[in-house]
Amino acid sequence: MLDQAADLDRVFHALADPGRRVMVVRLSQGPASVSELGRPLAMSLAAVLQHVQVLEASGLVRTQKTGRTRTCSINPAALRSAESWIAGRRTLWERRLDRLGDYLAGTAGPGPAGTRTQKSDPSKEAR
């Protein structure tokens, strides 16, 4: 649990930088070398390497050195863990709203039989 929290710290920290997000966008289209990753960014190769190290430490990116070229690729598991954490919170909040809606519909006063609002469609929670 502690390790998972530390992982999320690192993943969200890595994603908080616009340059690193540009790198993740590039890598989601396929592996790339460090110099390819730096091409669209106005920064030195040393700065690009530092960002790659932050991405690698977070688990978002894996790198492999072949000869003089370091190739980077995305690790979807780290993306998924961050996405799941956010989706879990959002779903909890939406369920609470649904329950509140049900409660308000139930206390809106007695109407004709059969007109009470039905429980909201559970499929909506999957959006």
Next chain:
Amino acid sequence: MLDQAADLDRVFHALADPGRRVMVVRLSQGPASVSELGRPLAMSLAAVLQHVQVLEASGLVRTQKTGRTRTCSINPAALRSAESWIAGRRTLWERRLDRLGDYLAGTAGPGPAGTRTQKSDPSKEAR
């Protein structure tokens, strides 16, 4: 576009702290006062307030002051924008894998007519 990038910077930065994530978890269950938010965390009220300010600046949390109590609530739109960004990258990566699978199936050599692997089920991309 620039504003959206700045927003994501702030949202991911806000989520990179374990104490702030505890606050977001609490708020996804319903609104809470600043002192309620700080209760499970071993920190001063001043520190709690600072974290609340970071969450508010990111757009993840809205606050409203009534008398002497500041009530915090979640803003699902900010959660959704961060979730969508991550999901977009992950989906792109998975589609690339699917295309690679299709390509490899197509180049595995000529088999009997009709046995070529079908295009992968698009519904799988929604998982």
